[in-house]
Amino acid sequence: MGDGRASRIRGMALGAVLCVVIVGCDSGASPRPTDPREILANGIRTTAGLSTLRLHVQLGTDLGRAGGQLGNANMTVSFDADVDLVGRQLAGRTTVQIPAGLGGGPLGAQVTDLIVTRDTSFQRQAPAPVGGHWMKTPGGLGGGPTNAAIANALLQLLADPANLLELRGSAACSLGTCDDIAIRVDGGAMSRTLLPLLGPGGPPVPSFDGEVLVDQATGIVSEVRFALATDGMQQTFLIQVSNPGSAVVIAPPPPDQVDDFGVELPTVGGAIDASPELLGSLPPDVLLPDESLPPE
Numbered sequence: 083m084g085d086g087r088a089s090r091i092r093g094m095a096l097g098a099v100l101c102v103v104i105v106g107c108d109s110g111a112s113p114r115p116t117d118p119r120e121i122l123a124n125g126i127r128t129t130a131g132l133s134t135l136r137l138h139v140q141l142g143t144d145l146g147r148a149g150g151q152l153g154n155a156n157m158t159v160s161f162d163a164d165v166d167l168v169g170r171q172l173a174g175r176t177t178v179q180i181p182a183g184l185g186g187g188p189l190g191a192q193v194t195d196l197i198v199t200r201d202t203s204f205q206r207q208a209p210a211p212v213g214g215h216w217m218k219t220p221g222g223l224g225g226g227p228t229n230a231a232i233a234n235a236l237l238q239l240l241a242d243p244a245n246l247l248e249l250r251g252s253a254a255c256s257l258g259t260c261d262d263i264a265i266r267v268d269g270g271a272m273s274r275t276l277l278p279l280l281g282p283g284g285p286p287v288p289s290f291d292g293e294v295l296v297d298q299a300t301g302i303v304s305e306v307r308f309a310l311a312t313d314g315m316q317q318t319f320l321i322q323v324s325n326p327g328s329a330v331v332i333a334p335p336p337p338d339q340v341d342d343f344g345v346e347l348p349t350v351g352g353a354i355d356a357s358p359e360l361l362g363s364l365p366p367d368v369l370l371p372d373e374s375l376p377p378e
Contacts, residue, residue, distance in 0.1 A: 114298065118247040118263045123240055125296040125303040129323070130233035132302070133168050136325040137161070138256075144316040145181070155181055163196075164330045170223040171199045173332045175208060197334060200224035204335055216335045218342045227279050239275040244268035253295060255304040256322040260295035267292060267308070288312060302326050 115121050138160070145155040163174025178192040193208040197216075201224050204216040227235075239245065246266040253262040269289040276287070292308030306321040334340070 114261075116249060118249040118261075118265075119240060121249065121261050121296050122247065122263055122265075122294055122303075123237055124301050125294075126233055126236050126240070128301040129303045129326075130229050132326050134164070134166050134326070134328055134330040135323050136328070137163050137165050137172075137174075138320070138322040138324070140320040142318040157181060164325075164332065166330050166332055167229060169200070169332070171197075171332045172223070173197045197332065198222050199332070199334065202334065204340065215339055215341045218340045220344070231279060235275050235279045239267075239271060242268065242271040242275070244271040252298070255295040255297065256324050257297040257302060257304040257326070258299055260297050260304050263294045263296065265292045265294055266290075285312075300326065 115124070140161075141159045143157045143159075145157060158177075158179040160177045161174060163172040165172040165174075174196060176194045176196060178194075180192065194205050195208045195210070197204040199222045201220065201222045203219050203221055206214055206216045245268050248264045250262045250264055252259055254260070267290055269287040272287045288310060290308055290310050292306065294303060294307075295305040296302070297304045302323060304323055306319070308319050310317045310319075
């Protein structure tokens with residue numbers, strides 16, 4: 083009799099545990115949202131609140147007509163960095179793979195190491211030649227919109243009904259298992275949101291399709307993918323986050339390994355001049371929110 087009662091109690095306890103783990107039951111914990119706007123809004127807020135992260139950004143460009151007679155007209159730019167979002171600094175590497183023949187020569191892969199602090203940038207060719215020095219120029223991550231301003235702009239963009247979202251289910255991602263959200267971004271809505279943030283100027287923003295993956299366990303935005311077609315060129319973008327909150331140590335290189343140029347690098351259309359000898363990194367303020375992002 084006693085054994086039966088104890089067995090029944092154990093069974094009830096096991097059932098309660100399974101109920102909580104599998105379906106949430108009435109555990110007091112809020113079920114995960116199913117509205118894609120709510121999921122993504124929570125993800126933006128959570129990601130903006132991170133102290134550090136590892137960032138991988140990849141831009142692929144099919145040059146199309148701009149590639150002329152090149153057999154392979156695909157150019158790839160990848161950027162990997164550990165990011166201190168609170169201190170507004172990062173350390174990483176940019177790799178640019180240029181089709182042979184583009185620009186009149188076999189450029190191949192151009193690899194640059196970089197360190198960016200709040201007010202100074204350092205870069206050098208990688209792998210560094212013997213005795214190779216870092217090039218120091220003014221300008222860092224201290225200026226530009228704050229992390230909070232960027233997060234608020236993204237939330238404003240998300241709330242615009244002109245943008246269409248659909249929760250497609252679950253998918254593997256850089257942080258584990260994510261909610262997979264398909265999004266159609268309206269170009270007009272994006273222009274209205276970004277204009278106050280970045281200032282007037284620049285070409286119109288076309289509408290485009292994308293995919294955002296939000297980690298189910300942490301609520302952090304894990305991956306963003308989207309594609310654009312402009313002026314005969316196809317561009318694909320991938321942004322991946324990993325190592326959120328991990329310790330990151332970023333410091334300038336030793337003074338005896340630095341050549342101080344004392345001037346900012348030339349820019350074309352607001353971006354760093356992409357000539358091979360000057361190619362450094364994707365503009366960090368475009369890629370990162372003001373206060374929050376570190377690499378692997």
